[in-house]
Amino acid sequence: MFKVQREIITISEEKCTGCGDCIPNCPEGAIQVIDDKARLVSDLMCDGLGACLGHCPEGAITFELREAEPYDEYRVMGSIVKQGENTLRAHLAHLKDHGQTEFYQQALSYLRERGREVTRPGRQTQSRQPWAH
Numbered sequence: 001m002f003k004v005q006r007e008i009i010t011i012s013e014e015k016c017t018g019c020g021d022c023i024p025n026c027p028e029g030a031i032q033v034i035d036d037k038a039r040l041v042s043d044l045m046c047d048g049l050g051a052c053l054g055h056c057p058e059g060a061i062t063f064e065l066r067e068a069e070p071y072d073e074y075r076v077m078g079s080i081v082k083q084g085e086n087t088l089r090a091h092l093a094h095l096k097d098h099g100q101t102e103f104y105q106q107a108l109s110y111l112r113e114r115g116r117e118v119t120r121p122g123r124q125t126q127s128r129q130p131w132a133h
Contacts, residue, residue, distance in 0.1 A: 008066060008068045027051065028047055031052060047095075092107055
């Protein structure tokens with residue numbers, strides 16, 4: 001796979017205590033605790049927006065500009081939909097909040113292609129409608 005220069009997280013092994021506080025704040029599922037340390041498990045799962053940054057009590061997560069596989073919204077969505085509607089809604093809100101229109105549209109396309117419906121933010125779960133622009 002080709003690589004591109006982009007901002008991506010890096011996790012300091014020296015600073016990381018393995019507490020896992022960063023994991024629920026990474027809706028893309030790019031971080032896991034392995035061998036008692038948080039690890040970036042896939043470049044292509046990290047969107048580089050830093051939702052995890054402020055949740056590390058040790059300051060072990062930072063950005064770096066480096067060669068990495070390009071972020072892959074379709075692959076991320078494959079993981080996200082398995083985690084349930086709340087995670088899906090959080091991920092879509094995360095993309096919108098960061099102005100990631102292209103990734104947001106890719107996510108919606110992924111859902112439409114699979115006939116997937118999710119509850120719109122602020123609506124009750126009985127009122128299920130597809131995400132719309």
